Amino acid sequence: MQHESQKIRSTRAITLRTLLLLFTGALVLVLLVVSMVISGRSFHNYVIEELEGQTRDAATAIGLSLSNAIDATDTVAVSSLIDSVFDSSQYLVVEFVDHDGNVVAGRAQALSDLDVPHWFVRFADLPRPEGTAAVMKGWRWLGQVRVVGHPGNAYRDLWQVGQWLVLSSVVIGAIAIAVLYVLLGRLLRPLRAVERQAEAIGHRDFRKRTQIRSTRELNQVTHAMNQMTDDLEQLFAGQAALIAHLRKLNNEDPLTGLSSRNAFDQRLTVEAVTEEGRRPGSLLLTQVSGFADFNQRAGRLEADAMLVQLARCVHRFVDGHAGSFAGRRSGAEFAVFIPGGAPADAQIWGRELVEALQAVCVEFAGEGSNALVELVVHGGVAGTGEGVSVRALFESADTALRRAQTEGVSQCALADSGADVHHGAEDWRRLLESALDREALWLWEQPMMAVDDDTVLFRQVFSRLLVEREWVRGHLFAPMAERFGLIGRLDLLVVQRALQRLREEPSAMVGLSLGASSVVLPDIPERILQMVKSAGGDARRLWIGIPEQALHYHRQEAQAFIRQLRRTGASLLVDRFGVGGIAFSYMKNLSIQALRIDSSFVHGIDRHDDNRFYLESMITIAHGRGVKVYAAGVETESEWRTLKTIGIDGATGYHLGRPEPVGDPPVSGGSG
Structure with a gap:
């Protein structure tokens, strides 16, 4: 204000x-x-x-x-x-x-x-x-x-x-006045350029430079402003590089770039176990048998090169499965969490990954009698379930992995963990298409609370779809909607309902999050823009979240989309900040108002000094650029208290307010 x-x-x-x-x-x-x-x-x-x-x-x-x-x-x-x-x-x-x-x-x-x-x-x-x-x-x-x-x-x-x-x-x-007007215009052009440059600096945009020349005094001013802008940009770049380095140290394996063991376990806990973030999925463990011998015979450099190639295969696998994430456990052992589909589907996808990893091993160690050592890749899959802890999930996947190893050949086994049986991939496609055709979508909302514990900054809306006569949370179906290219249709329906809510309640402030691939799906960005533009002044009460993964995989399209959305008056935030694995410096090229920290960084932050230091440093830089920082997934008083001390601007979470339905279930969905 x-x-x-x-x-x-x-x-x-x-x-x-x-x-x-x-x-x-x-x-x-x-x-x-x-x-x-x-x-x-x-x-x-x-x-x-x-x-x-x-x-x-x-x-x-x-x-x-x-x-x-x-x-x-x-x-x-x-x-x-x-x-x-x-x-x-x-x-x-x-x-x-x-x-x-x-x-x-x-x-x-x-x-x-x-x-x-x-x-x-x-x-x-x-x-x-x-x-x-x-x-x-x-x-x-x-x-x-x-x-x-x-x-x-x-x-x-x-x-x-x-x-x-x-x-x-x-x-x-x-x-005389006309000549004076023209003369002052020419003389003061550098001053107007400096004014725009100062305004850009006020918005933490350090890209503008003033090149116009005029009188000696104004030339000195423009030179000083350019020098200050360069210094500020270098300072920000240095801070951003430091934050990125700290993030890599705390959350990434230095050799492969995959999540570290602790970071993977932290995120898996949020995604598969916590009450607020829990969703069905499958844990895939892969291991290269004989890697220790290969390391001894071929040498550390060759072994490291093979690990890098194996990690690239894992990266490609994660990129092809929406919402998935991976980490390196130790040696040549990797873990992947695949949200959504049934364990049987995850086993099929796991076999594809195992075959890709086996091909890399053959390339490095050779095959048959010419092999330097025998390298065999095995995999084990276990599904999540109600009451299944992270430890139990790993034990089930490891049991399946050991069973695959006893077979000798490269393969991927499925654990009999007693986990819930989820819909298969094709079942999800059919059910999602049916729900979207009927527009059987129900909005729920959760308050984004300010640090004073009383002010509601806006209300974050979530979608629920009627699947087999049950209203299913977005955590369950969103990964499958991303996989089948249906997330754009879902986002259009959510935007439509959110704008309708703004029209019906002139005092409401509403936030929504788009899917990572919506920014590149055909016609989806244009249709969302048109809907937001048609909302007129109501768009100023709308927060739109763009996932950081969208900036990772679709940088140019996402940036163009954000610039166009800003012209409508809507407020923009980068959602699920921290999981995209991209450099923090992208902020300087984006006109955004806020970041929302992913819940995997928030969970247990009162006990994780590394995450706390990383978030505190990141908040300092964001505030220095005029960007607010929000958090998601606050479930305990100690987490909320810790976030307050490091300078957070607001947060959502079960501790601050549970999701509540917006009105009654839609009639179109009730008939399903």
Whole structure:
């Protein structure tokens, strides 16, 4: 809120360019007005002087004429002279007065028809100058001539000059302002670029640089800003690299890049055992018999090279099974958890992996009589079940592995662990397609709680599908929906229902998570975008989670999708953060508002110092970029208390609030 209020105040503040334009424009205006007033006043005085001089000259000329050239006692001659002078229309009064004050001859007219506005006449207020001259005959005084000047021409001249002064001042002022506007624009371009750069830094985007050159002072500012941006980017890159390194040390096997033993067990506990995250699946253990002999005969470097190739096979297997994850146990023993399908399906997939691993072993050690040592790959599969612990799950898979080893040949055995029997892969395809065709989807929601334990930041929605008259949680069917390419249809239905909820409850804040492959499925991103755009202002109350796996496998498509979603006003977060196994530096290229830590990092964090240090460091970097950090899967008070101490912004979990249904089950699903 503080950041938003500062932003609002900054947008209301006057810009430097506007301030300079106002100041300089006002100065130019004042100078032009002063110049116009001085010029107008000077011309006004000049006109008055000309009018007075003309009047005096006329009176003198008439007086001389009557004194010398014309008999002043001849009334007709005097009248003719006065008429000829008066007809020039330059005088209001022309008359000859005798020594008794009687008008011998004269003409007069009123002041009218000036061809200028009346207000200008009142404003200019020109005088009516009067000139007199004596009429003499010899030494005898006969009278005097009286002439009053007509200011009409003076008014017209003054009006024309005034118009010209105003017009020229306006034109000059407009040109000056325009030139000043362009000049300031060119001079301040680096400053605007620096402003955008500073704004980008405020959003923790260190990619912008200012290359525009201007005055020496501004060039120094742009250079300093670029240098600071470079330093901040290097600092962030160093922090991100450190965090990535810490993550690898704590969670990855340094040789193969697979999850370490502890990290795999931690995630398996969350995925297969905990109440909130539990879902059906199968554990696959594989082991290369004879690896110790190969290591002794071929040498450590060759053995390590073979392990790297084996790990690549495991990586490819995981990539082909949505939601799966793998880890290295010890030596040439690997573990893979496959969520979703029945153990029988997992056994089929396990045989495929065992065959791929066997091919790598043959490539390195040879085959038959030419083999350096005999390397045989075996596998064991065990399914999860209600009340089955991680230890029991490993024991069942290990028993199946030992049984496969007794057969001698490379194969994958299935444990008889008494686990629940799940639907097979094809059964899941049929059931999911049927549920989606009927739109038999029911939304449940769980609160995202702030650290004050009272504020609900938003409500995370989850989907449940009606499968064989039972509402099944998303944990159960989502991996199979990903496998069969149905996750896009599921996401479209969830987005539709979530937006409907926002329309029905104007005060609601809703969050949803998309599938990892939805960003690349045909037409799915476009349809989701269109739905969110059509929501208008409701989109601002929507949080959309993009799984980190999507950024791992579909980096370009996911980034483009996120940029387009941001234009709709929706808030974006990276979901299941930490399990994607990608560099933390991707944050600098994404316009996201939050990260959500995967529950595998949260489970037992009060007892795991390595995970706590990793999350604390990551939260510091995220907050430094203005990104909030949420957590998922908080199940105990001690976990929640620990997360608070390391700076988390909010979390979901059974300890903070269990999922609750949104309304009654849909009618379309109830008929199923």
